Amino acid sequence: MAERTASDIISRARAAFIGLAVGDALGAPVEFMTRGEISEKYGVLEEMVGGGWLRLKPGQVTDDTDMSLAVSRAIVESGGWSLKAIAENFALWLRSKPVDVGDTCRRGIRNYMLKGVMESPPNEWDGGNGAVMRMLPVALCTVGDRALLEDYARQQAHLTHNHPLSDAACISFGAMMHLALIGRSRTRLREETDALIAAYPTFHFEPYKGLATGYVVDTMQTVFHTFFGTRSFEDCLVQTVNQGGDADTTGAIAGAVAGAYYGEAEIPARWVKRLDKKLVAELNYLAERLVRMAPLVKGSLD
Numbered sequence: 001m002a003e004r005t006a007s008d009i010i011s012r013a014r015a016a017f018i019g020l021a022v023g024d025a026l027g028a029p030v031e032f033m034t035r036g037e038i039s040e041k042y043g044v045l046e047e048m049v050g051g052g053w054l055r056l057k058p059g060q061v062t063d064d065t066d067m068s069l070a071v072s073r074a075i076v077e078s079g080g081w082s083l084k085a086i087a088e089n090f091a092l093w094l095r096s097k098p099v100d101v102g103d104t105c106r107r108g109i110r111n112y113m114l115k116g117v118m119e120s121p122p123n124e125w126d127g128g129n130g131a132v133m134r135m136l137p138v139a140l141c142t143v144g145d146r147a148l149l150e151d152y153a154r155q156q157a158h159l160t161h162n163h164p165l166s167d168a169a170c171i172s173f174g175a176m177m178h179l180a181l182i183g184r185s186r187t188r189l190r191e192e193t194d195a196l197i198a199a200y201p202t203f204h205f206e207p208y209k210g211l212a213t214g215y216v217v218d219t220m221q222t223v224f225h226t227f228f229g230t231r232s233f234e235d236c237l238v239q240t241v242n243q244g245g246d247a248d249t250t251g252a253i254a255g256a257v258a259g260a261y262y263g264e265a266e267i268p269a270r271w272v273k274r275l276d277k278k279l280v281a282e283l284n285y286l287a288e289r290l291v292r293m294a295p296l297v298k299g300s301l302d
């Protein structure tokens with residue numbers, strides 16, 4: 001590998017996955033709160049406090065991390081892409097009575113369980129962020145191949161969400177991750193975001209409207225606003241979750257981008273310490289296995 005060593009990409013992949021879990025756990029206690037409610041209760045939320053509408057333990061993750069794990073395990077255990085294995089893992093997860101499940105995700109998974117459906121029909125109400133929040137493993141196992149990313153992104157998304165703006169967000173997030181994983185500049189990542197906005201102007205985020213809802217457009221605007229408007233992993237995540245709304249999901253997506261971009265050393269240890277140790281070990285393991293399957297890294301010896 002010329003430009004970046006495999007070990008650097010693997011390290012950034014681990015940072016992305018830990019970053020996703022950190023953002024999920026940090027934001028989940030303030031999910032569905034407004035900015036005003038958060039500042040009244042916490043000032044600025046900067047710690048893993050637990051609680052919230054799901055009554056979480058400090059550091060506990062939710063569906064964003066769970067579904068990313070389900071996709072990751074399916075790919076790694078199958079030794080390659082298997083939509084059926086992903087659908088099976090979603091079904092397994094739903095049966096495990098998870099702490100939370102989005103309505104659109106539940107509907108898609110139930111359609112698989114009851115009728116074997118692996119492609120939801122196009123639906124104008126499917127513009128939620130549930131497909132993007134579990135895109136990280138798809139980005140990791142396709143580094144170096146944009147066409148493969150687009151194919152897998154649509155397949156996994158359509159298990160539950162079939163909407164052009166969800167698809168566009170999934171692919172754009174994946175492309176940003178590819179760039180961050182190989183150590184590209186903020187300016188280069190911004191070009192990717194600008195390309196999305198050129199194709200779908202609704203994603204325009206300047207000036208920021210301050211909406212951080214579960215609608216995929218609001219979610220991505222929030223992530224773009226906080227990632228491009230801050231200069232550290234910590235600031236990016238703190239700004240993101242303090243917007244409230246779908247704070248665990250915006251936190252998870254921003255955490256993945258910022259994790260890959262800033263790298264493992266920049267993720268505050270006090271946050272990582274709060275996560276379950278077994279979870280951290282599995283995220284690190286899966287991140288490496290996924291990236292080693294990617295076209296850019298496969299066969300590399302370092």
Ligand code: MN
Nearest residue numbers: 062063064248
């Ligand atoms: Mn969640």
Ligand code: MN
Nearest residue numbers: 031246248249
């Ligand atoms: Mn959420």
